[in-house]
Amino acid sequence: MEIQKAPSKMYLDIVHELRDIIKNEGIKTGGKLPSERVLAERLQVGRSTVREALRSLELLGLIETKRGEGTFLADFQKHQFVEVLADFIMQQPESVDDVNETRRIHEISAIKAISRNSSLRTLPVWESLLAKIEHNGEILREDLIREMIIATENRLSLKIWFLLKQYSMVRFDAMTHGVENSLVKDMLQAVRSGNEIAALAAYKKWIDVVERERREKSNDSRHF
Amino acid sequence: MEIQKAPSKMYLDIVHELRDIIKNEGIKTGGKLPSERVLAERLQVGRSTVREALRSLELLGLIETKRGEGTFLADFQKHQFVEVLADFIMQQPESVDDVNETRRIHEISAIKAISRNSSLRTLPVWESLLAKIEHNGEILREDLIREMIIATENRLSLKIWFLLKQYSMVRFDAMTHGVENSLVKDMLQAVRSGNEIAALAAYKKWIDVVERERREKSNDSRHF
DNA sequence: AAGACAGTGGTGGTCTGACCACCAAAAAAT
DNA sequence: ATTTTTTGGTGGTCAGACCACCACTGTCTT
Numbered sequence: 462m463e464i465q466k467a468p469s470k471m472y473l474d475i476v477h478e479l480r481d482i483i484k485n486e487g488i489k490t491g492g493k494l495p496s497e498r499v500l501a502e503r504l505q506v507g508r509s510t511v512r513e514a515l516r517s518l519e520l521l522g523l524i525e526t527k528r529g530e531g532t533f534l535a536d537f538q539k540h541q542f543v544e545v546l547a548d549f550i551m552q553q554p555e556s557v558d559d560v561n562e563t564r565r566i567h568e569i570s571a572i573k574a575i576s577r578n579s580s581l582r583t584l585p586v587w588e589s590l591l592a593k594i595e596h597n598g599e600i601l602r603e604d605l606i607r608e609m610i611i612a613t614e615n616r617l618s619l620k621i622w623f624l625l626k627q628y629s630m631v632r633f634d635a636m637t638h639g640v641e642n643s644l645v646k647d648m649l650q651a652v653r654s655g656n657e658i659a660a661l662a663a664y665k666k667w668i669d670v671v672e673r674e675r676r677e678k679s680n681d682s683r684h685f
Numbered sequence: 686m687e688i689q690k691a692p693s694k695m696y697l698d699i700v701h702e703l704r705d706i707i708k709n710e711g712i713k714t715g716g717k718l719p720s721e722r723v724l725a726e727r728l729q730v731g732r733s734t735v736r737e738a739l740r741s742l743e744l745l746g747l748i749e750t751k752r753g754e755g756t757f758l759a760d761f762q763k764h765q766f767v768e769v770l771a772d773f774i775m776q777q778p779e780s781v782d783d784v785n786e787t788r789r790i791h792e793i794s795a796i797k798a799i800s801r802n803s804s805l806r807t808l809p810v811w812e813s814l815l816a817k818i819e820h821n822g823e824i825l826r827e828d829l830i831r832e833m834i835i836a837t838e839n840r841l842s843l844k845i846w847f848l849l850k851q852y853s854m855v856r857f858d859a860m861t862h863g864v865e866n867s868l869v870k871d872m873l874q875a876v877r878s879g880n881e882i883a884a885l886a887a888y889k890k891w892i893d894v895v896e897r898e899r900r901e902k903s904n905d906s907r908h909f
Numbered sequence: 910a911a912g913a914c915a916g917t918g919g920t921g922g923t924c925t926g927a928c929c930a931c932c933a934a935a936a937a938a939t
Numbered sequence: 940a941t942t943t944t945t946t947g948g949t950g951g952t953c954a955g956a957c958c959a960c961c962a963c964t965g966t967c968t969t
Contacts, residue, residue: 470922471922471923472740472922473744476744496948496949496950497949497950498948498949498950501924506923506924507923507924507925508924508925509733509736509922509923509924509925510922510923510924512733512737512950512951513736513737513740513922513923514740515950516696516737516738516740516741517740517741517743517744518744519741520697520700520741520742520744520745521744521745526949526950526951527931527932527949527950528930528931528932528949528950528951529930529931529932529933529948529949529950530931530932530933530948530949530950531948531949531950532949532950559839559840559841559842560841562839562841562842563839563841563842563845566790566791566794566842567790569794570790570793570794615783615786615787616780616783617780617783617784617786617787618783618786618787618790621787621845694951695951695952696951720919720920720921721920721921722919722920722921725953730952730953731952731953731954732953732954733951733952733953733954734951734952734953736921736922737951739921750920750921750922751920751921751960751961752920752921752922752959752960752961753919753920753921753959753960753961753962754919754920754921754960754961754962755919755920755921756920756921
């Protein structure tokens with residue numbers, strides 16, 4: 462028997478002990494953690510307590526569990542916690558504008574970063590994107606933006622942007638349409654030549670077009 | 686009996702259902718959630734499953750539990766997860782740069798938004814901040830930035846920034862120090878007069894100072 | 910009547926043991 | 940050698956029990 466007392470948040474202690482275990486055993490990213498039953502035995506607590514700690518860490522994106530296999534140290538770059546936060550934060554409908562605005566913050570930042578950095582703006586990916594426009598005639602808005610944020614190599618920013626984008630898509634299923642070639646080309650060219658001002662101007666025009674379309678669409682079929 | 690199947694991450698579904706409950710019942714900050722046993726009955730799952738979801742949300746700082754009383758919607762302050770994250774991420778130092786970079790994206794965006802908007806840059810709060818600098822002689826970096834992001838009225842950006850800020854604070858406990866008056870004043874004045882370029886320049890100088898201090902600090906006491 | 914006290918019901922915290930679904934590797938059958 | 944079956948281990952879930960704690964209530968003392 463011997464039910465453990467709970468002076469304060471036992472599962473939090475487990476979290477810390479897990480950190481120590483990971484550290485001492487030298488478990489690397491993708492490595493396997495001891496099983497829940499082993500941990501319970503080793504830390505002298507019930508399996509459910511161990512699980513509460515593990516689930517918390519999983520929601521934070523620090524570990525990954527696979528049924529039938531085990532628990533693994535996750536690639537920290539996943540930042541899964543952002544999703545849950547977003548879920549809770551976005552309960553208020555008035556925050557839709559905030560979502561779009563925040564998404565643009567990240568988009569603009571990427572455009573600026575690339576325009577200013579000569580090694581970024583000469584990346585071959587821009588050439589191939591331009592070529593694709595010439596061939597197919599159109600390109601998806603988010604594909605282009607995504608490539609840009611990827612180029613900045615800020616994976617957290619990319620993650621946040623991706624989530625905000627998804628949320629926008631659910632709210633109003635626009636955004637997946639193609640865009641005017643001229644605007645895209647203007648922007649890409651400006652970015653490539655390091656003309657930050659022109660790139661941002663083209664971006665703003667682009668946004669305006671999207672916004673106008675969205676408004677018209679929501680007028681056509683207003684569900685509210 | 687009738688043990689539930691687990692197509693995928695049952696406790697994650699609970700997290701979502703909890704969000705709906707909070708939404709539909711109109712539970713406000715500090716409000717009380719249904720008890721674990723009631724939730725289990727209502728959602729037709731075991732109590733332990735409910736608890737796994739609750740513990741996850743607690744680590745994220747979204748709810749607060751008091752033994753003998755109940756579970757409450759937290760007033761977003763605790764955010765215990767930040768320390769846990771920092772603890773774990775020490776081993777993957779490259780993601781720290783992403784966090785700092787992303788935080789700056791939001792800070793710069795706020796500075797620009799305020800500089801460009803005449804009704805924002807003439808807010809009385811800037812006057813009182815300047816006055817406070819004259820009196821006390823110093824001001825906390827994050828207080829100023831926070832006021833700026835608040836002024837933009839983008840609550841999502843504020844939320845994200847707040848989280849990233851805490852994250853940085855745990856990682857290297859600098860950042861809470863006061864800053865040079867001249868730089869702060871330069872920036873505030875530039876913002877007030879709508880001089881975006883100057884404001885950003887002052888901001889950049891500021892960042893450089895902080896960065897240099899941080900580097901020196903980590904050189905003084907290198908634990909590695 | 911006012912305050913101190915013990916009881917009571919509800920809540921979170923934990924443990925146990927059981928069963929299910931799943932997976933990978935070993936063992937058996939072909 | 941290849942395919943199939945078995946088996947052991949793993950996470951996922953459940954039910955019921957007990958503990959520690961807290962707010963409330965009704966009683967008892969003064």
